[in-house]
Amino acid sequence: MSAGKAGQPSLLFTPGESLLHRANPITSLALMLWMISAAAVLPTIGTTILTAAAILVSLVTGVGKRAVKRLLLTMTPIGVALVVVHGLLIERPDFYDHGLVSISPSGLDYALRVFMRVAAMLMATLLFVTTTHPADMLKALDQRGVPPGVGYLVASPLLLIEPFSDRAKAIRDAQRVRGLDMTGSWKARIKALPVLLMPLITLALSDLDQRASVLSGRAFRALPRRTVINAPHDSTFQLWLRRLLFTLAVLQLGIPLLWR
């Protein structure tokens, strides 16, 4: 497992031996895409069941703690914002006074629909990133004959999370020991943001140039197809499962569009 200086993993990937961990990364990707497309078209009850099922799977595969924590951290502010904006602020025909506040039931219903849709999509993504290592994803893409540049484009954001996160911690530490207060009021914390973000952005831009030079220096795009050592396991069953999931994902999105 990747770990930062303080021993806390920066990547969301959590090692394990579950079916999802052992699945070919392209199969996991297909599952994620199918879940996202399903979340885009299902009614609220459907996205609720989908989210619950994804949480259950995450618990069974041993990634539940990390995935659910991220889900709650992300969805709590989104949920609050949706309720306030659609339930309390935007005036709708059914807007009625409850004494202290005015509430719109249809607004709340809409907020719940959007909330569950986003939660289902996020949970699908979390299931994918917690059970699939970015390096395995790159190997699987190479194995499928995807051009190296495209593979790198897909996997590099995941691969960059760890160094980016470690660097952010190092910058935060460097500024704290120079007296920067990051425990005070919100005003103080907002004031501290440029101090933390400027070195992070500057170094990220400088890294881009260096990474491009290193890749070019290693003849990254010299061969259209590379030999993969230790390619992730694949099978005929997974191949057909992927085809089914990709087809379903396209149909789920396409049929409502065509029949509308």
Added chain:
Amino acid sequence: MLTVDDVTFAYAPGAPVLSDVTFHVPPGQVVAIVGRNGAGKSTLLRLLNGLYQPATGAIVVNGNATSDTPVHLLARSIGTVFQAPEQQIFNAKVVDEIAFGPKQLGLTGKALDERVGAVLERIGLAGEAETHPLDIDASARRMVAIGSVLAMQPPVLLLDEAQRGLDKAAIDRLAKIIADEKARGTTVLLVCHDMDFVARNADRVLGLARGRLAADLSTEGFFTDAALTAAIGVEVPDMVSLSAALGLAPALSPERFAAAWMARNEA
């Protein structure tokens, strides 16, 4: 000035990185912390400046227990120069970067200008005050990081591989800064892999091996104990080896070696 009492620390349960570390450093002493990679040097440094808290034991810096003092307040007592200066630079001018620390301490106006001006002179960048820190060379950039901490005038100064990447002139300047800080009573701790730099600048050496304090000796005493330096995994400086081979008293610098050589020849 700095007391570390029976400190233990682990990143993960059951795997201590530092065990039972105890030492005291008085004001005006320059102490080098040496050891192999992974010996626990950088972890110890992060415990000293309060970024990490010990699992057991206590650390007191200038009368402040690190366990009770927030990091930003502890910064008044202990200044740290990290290995990568780029990780702290965010201002568009060298002068503003130097002024950042003192401003956090509440310094303003003429007092701030005077302090920043004095530091710019000390680090040799008075002529680059208005330059962007990323437009100067790497050696000068590291001096900016050192200067930004010096400007806070901390009674304890931690330098993590501060000499690495410096050119000859900047290394000499850093040695002078360390000597000046020692003279004004600052406690200086160097985390360092360059044993020549340690031999020239440190009064005392703390040797870490597998997270334990394996040596706490004067610099001369440390480098003349061949078994100990081998156990800790550091090289003996060339001057010490050369003086031993010629039967001279251990010389920690070329100047001292030359003096010992001349004295023997004259005798």
